[in-house]
Amino acid sequence: MFVKIVCMTVAGMAILLAFDTPEERGKDLFVRRCSGCHALDTEKEGPRLRGVYGRQAASLRGFAYSDALKKVTTRWDDAGLDRWLSDPDTVAPGTDMEFRVANRDERKALIAYLKSLAGTHGGYLHVSVGRTPWSARVPLDPLCS
Numbered sequence: 301m302f303v304k305i306v307c308m309t310v311a312g313m314a315i316l317l318a319f320d321t322p323e324e325r326g327k328d329l330f331v332r333r334c335s336g337c338h339a340l341d342t343e344k345e346g347p348r349l350r351g352v353y354g355r356q357a358a359s360l361r362g363f364a365y366s367d368a369l370k371k372v373t374t375r376w377d378d379a380g381l382d383r384w385l386s387d388p389d390t391v392a393p394g395t396d397m398e399f400r401v402a403n404r405d406e407r408k409a410l411i412a413y414l415k416s417l418a419g420t421h422g423g424y425l426h427v428s429v430g431r432t433p434w435s436a437r438v439p440l441d442p443l444c445s
């Protein structure tokens with residue numbers, strides 16, 4: 301019974317999220333604009349982007365970043381991603397990413413989408429309780445399928 305309620309709640313949340321939130325718009329833009337070079341969980345011409353929000357720039361082992369981006373040591377946040385997406389060269393002159401998103405609202409939506417993925421890995425939901433230093437990973441698929 302409990303499991304059923306959890307599944308229904310998760311499904312309900314998914315339905316709510318299906319409305320046109322900035323995240324949904326960002327997801328759509330991501331598929332159209334970024335997915336030629338980026339995937340969420342595998343490296344392509346660009347590095348995988350799930351969890352990039354909050355991650356230190358150029359920090360994935362196994363991806364051959366340009367020397368230009370390797371010099372950037374900050375973590376990706378709203379301001380950093382906004383600058384990056386408007387013109388990657390202003391953040392890392394000489395970077396390998398030659399792509400810009402000129403429209404401010406589109407950048408905002410993309411960042412909202414990347415942010416919404418920050419705490420997720422595959423089918424897991426990260427749950428942390430208050431300020432306690434531990435968190436639990438709750439796999440959703442086995443419960444709900």
Ligand code: HEC
Binds near residue numbers: 333352368385392
């Ligand atoms: C033409 C290919 C291409 C497109 C299109 C592209 N990227 Fe990239 N992206 C790259 C490459 C290549 C890198 C690595 C740059 C380097 O090492 O200098 C990169 C790096 C990044 C990084 C830094 C990742 C890290 O680990 O530090 C972010 C964030 C990013 N891209 C976001 C996006 C988003 C969002 C879009 C869509 C709006 C996008 N990119 C579109 C090729 C692309």
